[in-house]
Amino acid sequence: MTLGLTEEQILVQDTFARYVDEQLLPAAEAIDEAHEYPREYINQLAELGFIGMRYPENVGGSDAGLLTFCLAIEQIARGSMSVAGAIAMQALMGTKFLHMLGNEDIKERLFKPALEGKMLGGICMTEPNAGSDLGGISTNAIKVDGGYKINGAKTWVTAAPVADFFTVFAKAGEEQKLTIFLVEKDFDGLIIGKPIEKMGVRSLPTSEVTFDDCFVPDSHRLSKEEGDAEGHLRKLLSEIRIMTASLGLGVAQAALDESIKYAEERKQFGRSINRFQAIQMKLAEMATDLEAARHLTYYAARLTDEDLPNRQQASMAKMFATEAAADICDKACRIFASYGFAMEYPVQRYLRDVRFTLIGGGTSEILKMIIAKELSA
Numbered sequence: 001m002t003l004g005l006t007e008e009q010i011l012v013q014d015t016f017a018r019y020v021d022e023q024l025l026p027a028a029e030a031i032d033e034a035h036e037y038p039r040e041y042i043n044q045l046a047e048l049g050f051i052g053m054r055y056p057e058n059v060g061g062s063d064a065g066l067l068t069f070c071l072a073i074e075q076i077a078r079g080s081m082s083v084a085g086a087i088a089m090q091a092l093m094g095t096k097f098l099h100m101l102g103n104e105d106i107k108e109r110l111f112k113p114a115l116e117g118k119m120l121g122g123i124c125m126t127e128p129n130a131g132s133d134l135g136g137i138s139t140n141a142i143k144v145d146g147g148y149k150i151n152g153a154k155t156w157v158t159a160a161p162v163a164d165f166f167t168v169f170a171k172a173g174e175e176q177k178l179t180i181f182l183v184e185k186d187f188d189g190l191i192i193g194k195p196i197e198k199m200g201v202r203s204l205p206t207s208e209v210t211f212d213d214c215f216v217p218d219s220h221r222l223s224k225e226e227g228d229a230e231g232h233l234r235k236l237l238s239e240i241r242i243m244t245a246s247l248g249l250g251v252a253q254a255a256l257d258e259s260i261k262y263a264e265e266r267k268q269f270g271r272s273i274n275r276f277q278a279i280q281m282k283l284a285e286m287a288t289d290l291e292a293a294r295h296l297t298y299y300a301a302r303l304t305d306e307d308l309p310n311r312q313q314a315s316m317a318k319m320f321a322t323e324a325a326a327d328i329c330d331k332a333c334r335i336f337a338s339y340g341f342a343m344e345y346p347v348q349r350y351l352r353d354v355r356f357t358l359i360g361g362g363t364s365e366i367l368k369m370i371i372a373k374e375l376s377a
Contacts, residue, residue, distance in 0.1 A: 024079025046117030077250025177227030
């Protein structure tokens with residue numbers, strides 16, 4: 001099943017599939033139960049060049065296209081959503097703005113080590129009263145001599161307890177427009193809250209982050225001018241959505257694989273349950289939805305690689321793939337019946353983890369609004 005992939009893309013897909021089969025799948029249960037940031041596996045993936053895939057060769061990357069990147073993240077998510085979420089955050093949201101907007105000191109001291117997995121980045125956008133509504137952000141940055149003082153609170157900050165630096169969105173200037181800042185972990189006034197207990201991706205710590213008169217020097221205002229954050233964010237959102245769709249593909253594939261295997265082994269009334277039409281229908285639906293989601297996601301990624309308009313397709317891919325993945329994981333648990341409720345089988349983890357993909361990059365409800373708006377544009 002190549003779906004028109006190049007030889008290089010197939011090689012990347014096979015490389016990460018082999019890594020997942022040999023390293024991640026055998027450790028996935030332990031990773032989930034440890035509730036600890038999977039640094040060992042992040043380092044291994046960094047050595048494989050994953051974090052730098054979307055960056056130019058002259059900064060230590062491999063200048064790979066988005067589709068190639070998605071092929072890799074799909075495989076990683078098949079192995080462990082905690083690891084996939086952590087490495088995806090590092091490779092895109094955690095480092096992108098440093099590369100796009102950072103000065104030479106920031107790129108040398110923070111960005112380059114981050115590509116090697118030696119430093120970790122987080123992104124601070126969501127607030128207790130501002131999730132999808134970026135206009136509702138209340139964190140503000142007041143200009144002072146030599147820099148800014150930031151005050152406010154962010155929540156659902158992925159990898160916050162282990163991050164070395166944060167990309168922060170705050171309102172600045174007379175018009176109080178969104179502006180991007182870089183805050184390092186040792187800056188005075190930066191307070192990391194305790195990790196939020198989650199039902200899934202349990203080894204990817206998530207916390208609140210508070211800024212209490214946190215001084216940020218002028219050199220760490222990543223925005224070239226106050227109020228330009230939304231323009232920069234818009235360039236990245238489609239990539240985030242397509243990447244999140246790929247996370248959904250990975251966990252859905254894992255759920256389908258386990259369901260096929262279990263249905264062959266499990267016997268009822270003297271024969272394997274995959275001989276029963278009710279089970280066959282579920283498997284057929286799962287496989288069809290996954291194939292459709294994969295085509296839509298790869299198409300959206302190809303549009304990005306060809307620098308073509310993709311806002312609508314990225315939103316469609318993210319919405320369809322993650323909703324399909326959630327349904328596939330639910331069907332997997334139904335095929336396992338009572339054992340789908342047991343912690344000894346991985347399908348319960350897939351059902352918990354897949355919820356992560358429904359939130360990141362925009363909820364399905366928000367994406368439907370975007371798609372509808374594009375249709376009438």
